Amino acid sequence: MELLILLLIGYGAGYCHRNRSAKLQIDARVREISELLHQLNVLEYAEAQRLHREEGRKQFAEENDVRDPENQKRFIENVTLRAVRPVNKEAVGIMYAIEDWIYEYKRGWRVGFEVSMGAFIKTPYDPENEAQRKSHDKAFSSYNSKRVDFLLIDRKGQPKLAVEYNGTGHDLSDDADDRMEVKRLALERAGIPCIEIEAHTSGEEVMRMLTKILLPRPKAPKTKTTAPQPLPTQVSDPPGLPESLASFIYRDRDGGG
Numbered sequence: 001m002e003l004l005i006l007l008l009i010g011y012g013a014g015y016c017h018r019n020r021s022a023k024l025q026i027d028a029r030v031r032e033i034s035e036l037l038h039q040l041n042v043l044e045y046a047e048a049q050r051l052h053r054e055e056g057r058k059q060f061a062e063e064n065d066v067r068d069p070e071n072q073k074r075f076i077e078n079v080t081l082r083a084v085r086p087v088n089k090e091a092v093g094i095m096y097a098i099e100d101w102i103y104e105y106k107r108g109w110r111v112g113f114e115v116s117m118g119a120f121i122k123t124p125y126d127p128e129n130e131a132q133r134k135s136h137d138k139a140f141s142s143y144n145s146k147r148v149d150f151l152l153i154d155r156k157g158q159p160k161l162a163v164e165y166n167g168t169g170h171d172l173s174d175d176a177d178d179r180m181e182v183k184r185l186a187l188e189r190a191g192i193p194c195i196e197i198e199a200h201t202s203g204e205e206v207m208r209m210l211t212k213i214l215l216p217r218p219k220a221p222k223t224k225t226t227a228p229q230p231l232p233t234q235v236s237d238p239p240g241l242p243e244s245l246a247s248f249i250y251r252d253r254d255g256g257g
Contacts, residue, residue: 087113087114095111097206099111101207148163160214161213162187167199195210
């Protein structure tokens with residue numbers, strides 16, 4: 001009987017110990033699950049905030065996309081516009097001098113101002129050559145947005161001369177010289193001559209510059225010198241003349257009566 005009681009007491013003590021250990025394990029698992037749920041909630045909140053910001057950025061980009069015609073109209077409607085001179089006071093004198101030259105020498109020609117270089121210089125390439133296409137795209141982007149002050153075209157619309165006016169405000173920009181170097185190179189590679197006119201150049205001088213480059217004087221042809229031909233020392237009687245007439249002709253030529 002005593003042994004049975006001892007066994008029961010030992011079993012009960014073991015059961016209590018196992019039960020307490022199991023409870024501690026369960027509590028630890030519950031805490032772990034709670035921590036994981038908390039971390040999950042934090043991640044879900046962060047993701048929701050990220051999506052909200054991304055949606056805001058997307059909406060902002062769409063509302064400010066200048067490529068969208070609807071946005072363009074809205075932008076224009078929200079500001080005040082006014083007309084200004086497309087050619088400043090200094091450069092307009094150059095334009096009139098160019099027009100006077102065209103009227104005098106090339107009436108079929110025309111002059112444009114502030115012409116984008118991408119409008120009259122192209123970069124042909126093989127569309128199937130990807131490397132060549134990328135290279136030409138880079139070159140085109142390098143000069144496309146740049147403009148020449150004036151462009152003279154012939155009757156067929158072909159560019160004949162670019163004119164750059166370096167007025168009093170030309171050097172106000174720090175990169176003016178660098179941009180001009182790019183223009184010169186593109187024009188040279190395209191075979192289009194360019195003249196640069198400095199500030200305070202008179203209209204007469206502008207016309208002389210245009211004449212010099214567009215109407216060069218032709219070179220005088222070389223004359224071929226020939227040695228003088230010797231005079232004949234003896235002339236035979238013309239064939240078929242009667243003897244009396246022939247004697248009269250030569251006698252008269254020699255001073256005879």
